[in-house]
Amino acid sequence: YDPCCAYPCQNQGVCLTLPANNYTCDCTGTDHYGIHCEIPTWRAWLKKVLKPDPETVHNLITSNSLLWGIINRIPFIHKQIITYVYISRGDMVDSPPTFESDHSYITLNAYFNESYYGRALPPVPTHCPTPFGIKGPKEYPDVDMLIKKVFMRREFIPEPHDTNVLFQYYAQHFTHQFFRTDYKKGPQLTKGSGGVDVSNIYGLTEQDRQALRSRVDGKLRTQVINGEEFPPYLKDVPGITMDYPPHVPIPEEAKFALGHPFYALLPGLFAYATIWVREHNRVCDELQRLHPGWDDERLYQTARLIIIGEVIKITIEDYVQHLSQYNLRLTFEPELTHGTHFQYHNRIHAEFNHLYHWHPLIPDTLQINGTDYAIMDMAYSTAPVFKHGLDNFIHSMVNSRAGALTTRNHAHVLYPVLKKVIENSRQLRFQGVNAYRKRFEMKPFTSFQELTGDTELAGVLEEMYGDIDAVEYYIGLLAERPGPSITPLTMVNMGGPWSVKGLMANPICSPKYWKPSTFGGEEGFNIIKTASLEKLFCLNMRTGCKDISFTVP
Numbered sequence: 057y058d059p060c061c062a063y064p065c066q067n068q069g070v071c072l073t074l075p076a077n078n079y080t081c082d083c084t085g086t087d088h089y090g091i092h093c094e095i096p097t098w099r100a101w102l103k104k105v106l107k108p109d110p111e112t113v114h115n116l117i118t119s120n121s122l123l124w125g126i127i128n129r130i131p132f133i134h135k136q137i138i139t140y141v142y143i144s145r146g147d148m149v150d151s152p153p154t155f156e157s158d159h160s161y162i163t164l165n166a167y168f169n170e171s172y173y174g175r176a177l178p179p180v181p182t183h184c185p186t187p188f189g190i191k192g193p194k195e196y197p198d199v200d201m202l203i204k205k206v207f208m209r210r211e212f213i214p215e216p217h218d219t220n221v222l223f224q225y226y227a228q229h230f231t232h233q234f235f236r237t238d239y240k241k242g243p244q245l246t247k248g249s250g251g252v253d254v255s256n257i258y259g260l261t262e263q264d265r266q267a268l269r270s271r272v273d274g275k276l277r278t279q280v281i282n283g284e285e286f287p288p289y290l291k292d293v294p295g296i297t298m299d300y301p302p303h304v305p306i307p308e309e310a311k312f313a314l315g316h317p318f319y320a321l322l323p324g325l326f327a328y329a330t331i332w333v334r335e336h337n338r339v340c341d342e343l344q345r346l347h348p349g350w351d352d353e354r355l356y357q358t359a360r361l362i363i364i365g366e367v368i369k370i371t372i373e374d375y376v377q378h379l380s381q382y383n384l385r386l387t388f389e390p391e392l393t394h395g396t397h398f399q400y401h402n403r404i405h406a407e408f409n410h411l412y413h414w415h416p417l418i419p420d421t422l423q424i425n426g427t428d429y430a431i432m433d434m435a436y437s438t439a440p441v442f443k444h445g446l447d448n449f450i451h452s453m454v455n456s457r458a459g460a461l462t463t464r465n466h467a468h469v470l471y472p473v474l475k476k477v478i479e480n481s482r483q484l485r486f487q488g489v490n491a492y493r494k495r496f497e498m499k500p501f502t503s504f505q506e507l508t509g510d511t512e513l514a515g516v517l518e519e520m521y522g523d524i525d526a527v528e529y530y531i532g533l534l535a536e537r538p539g540p541s542i543t544p545l546t547m548v549n550m551g552g553p554w555s556v557k558g559l560m561a562n563p564i565c566s567p568k569y570w571k572p573s574t575f576g577g578e579e580g581f582n583i584i585k586t587a588s589l590e591k592l593f594c595l596n597m598r599t600g601c602k603d604i605s606f607t608v609p
C-alpha cells in the first residue's frame with residue numbers, strides 16, 4: 057500500500073509518495089529534519105524544552121486566581137500575554153488555507169474556491185487500507201451502536217461549572233453566522249463568508265439584507281407586539297426564507313423573518329435575534345443623535361460595524377472567558393496585533409464546525425414560570441416567548457442549567473443530528489483524534505484509559521476501535537476526560553486557535569478600520585469598548601434585567 061498511509065512524517069512534514077513503494081518527507085518550515093522530520097533543530101529543541109505541556113499551562117491558567125488577579129492588573133504584563141495568545145493561536149491556523157475536503161494534498165482550490173470549508177489536516181486518502189490510514193478496523197464502528205453506547209443521555213448530567221442555557225443559546229446563535237454548511241451540495245461546502253460577519257443578524261445575501269431593513273434611520277424592520285419591539289412577521293418580508301418543516305401547520309403570527317433561516321427552530325434563537333435587532337436599532341438612535349445629518353444608509357452601515365465590534369467584544373470577554381474558565385482576564389484589544397505578522401484573513405475549517413457540535417449542552421426541558429417545555433414542545437414555536445413575555449423567557453434561560461459537554465449526555469431527540477455529524481466526518485475522511493492532537497502541538501493519547509479517565513468507557517471504545525490512533529475525531533473530543541474548562545482540554549487547545557483567529561482576523565481589527573471615525577467617532581468606538589453581555593440585555597429588555605451571565609445564579 058501507499059507508504060504515506062502510515063503517516064510516517066512527523067511535525068507537520070508532508071509525505072510525498074514515490075515510485076516503487078518509496079516516499080519522502082518534506083520538512084520545509086517544520087524546524088525539524090531527518091527522514092521523518094523527527095529531529096528538531098536546536099531552535100525547535102529549545103522551544104520544546106522551554107514550552108511546558110499544554111495540560112500544565114491550562115491547569116496553571118485556570119487556577120492560581122490570586123496570582124492572575126495581580127497579573128490582570130499590571131497592564132504591561134497583561135498586554136504581553138494577550139498579544140502572545142492572539143499571535144500564537146493565530147499562527148496555528150493555516151492562512152491562506154492549504155487543504156480542502158476533496159483532495160488529500162494541497163491544491164489551489166483550497167484558496168480560490170471559497171465555497172470549501174478549510175481543513176487543518178487533509179482527508180485520509182481513499183486508497184489506504186483503513187479509514188485512518190493503516191491503523192484500526194477496516195470499517196468504521198457501526199454508528200448506531202456507537203451513539204447508543206457512547207453518546208445517548210442516560211440521565212441529565214448538569215454542566216459542572218453552573219453553565220446556563222443562556223450560554224448554550226449564545227453558542228448556537230453566534231456560531232451559525234459562520235457555520236453555514238451547504239447541505240444540498242455536501243458537508244465539505246459552506247455558503248458562509250469566512251468569519252464573524254453578523255450575517256445571522258442582517259442576512260447572508262445583499263437581497264436578504266435589503267429586505268430586512270426599514271430604510272428609515274438605518275434601522276432594521278421591527279413590529280410592536282404587547283408594547284415591545286420584535287422582528288417582523290415572515291409574511292411581511294417578501295424574499296426572506298426561513299426553514300420551517302413542510303406540512304406542519306404553523307400560524308403566520310408565529311413565523312418571523314430573522315437573519316438566519318435556522319433561527320425558526322428554537323425560541324432561544326428568536327430571543328437572541330430579537331435582542332440583537334433591538335441593539336442595532338438602539339445604536340442607530342445613538343448615531344443619529346451624534347450625526348443628525350446622516351442618511352439611512354450611513355446610519356445602517358456604521359451601526360453594523362459597531363454591532364460586529366460588540367459581538368467580538370462580548371464573545372471574547374464574556375463567552376470565551378466563561379468557556380475557557382481562565383483566570384487570565386481575556387480582552388478584546390485589536391491594536392495589540394498591529395505591526396505584527398498577524399494577518400486579517402480567516403477561513404472556517406470543517407473540523408471547527410464538527411468540534412462545535414455541543415448538543416450535550418441542551419437540557420431535556422426548559423422551565424419557564426413553572427411551566428416545563430420539552431425541547432420538541434419548543435421546536436418551531438415562539439409561543440413560550442409570547443406566553444410568558446421575552447423577559448421571563450430570558451430569565452428562565454439564565455436560571456436553567458446546561459448539560460455537561462461529555463459522553464452519554466445527548467438528548468434522545470437529537471439522535472438524528474448526532475448521527476449526521478458522525479456520518480459527515482466519515483464522508484470527509486477526518487484523520488483520528490491523535491493526528492489532530494499532534495497537529496495542535498499536543499502529545500497523542502497513548503491509551504484509551506488516558507483518553508477517557510474512565511475504565512468502563514475506555515473498554516467500550518477499545519472494543520470498537522482497537523487502536524488508540526483509530527479513535528475518530530469527534531468521538532475523541534467528547535470522550536476525553538473532563539478538564540477545568542467547559543470543554544475537555546483538546547477542544548480548548550484546538551478550538552482556541554480557530555476561535556481566536558476567527559475573532560481577531562476580522563477586518564474591523566485591522567489598522568485601517570480600528571479607529572474612531574469608522575464607528576462614528578469616539579462615542580461609537582466606546583459602544584464597542586464598553587459592550588458586555590449584561591449591557592446587551594439590560595439595554596434591550598423592558599422590565600429590567602437580573603443576574604445576566606453565563607452561570608446559573
Ligand SMILES: COC(=O)[C@@H](C)c1ccc(-c2ccccc2)c(F)c1
Nearest residue numbers: 145376379380547548549551552555
Ligand atoms: C488555547 O486557549 C485559548 O487561546 C483561550 C483564549 C481560548 C480561546 C478559545 C476557546 C474556544 C474553544 C472552543 C470553541 C470556542 C472557543 C477556548 F476554549 C480557549
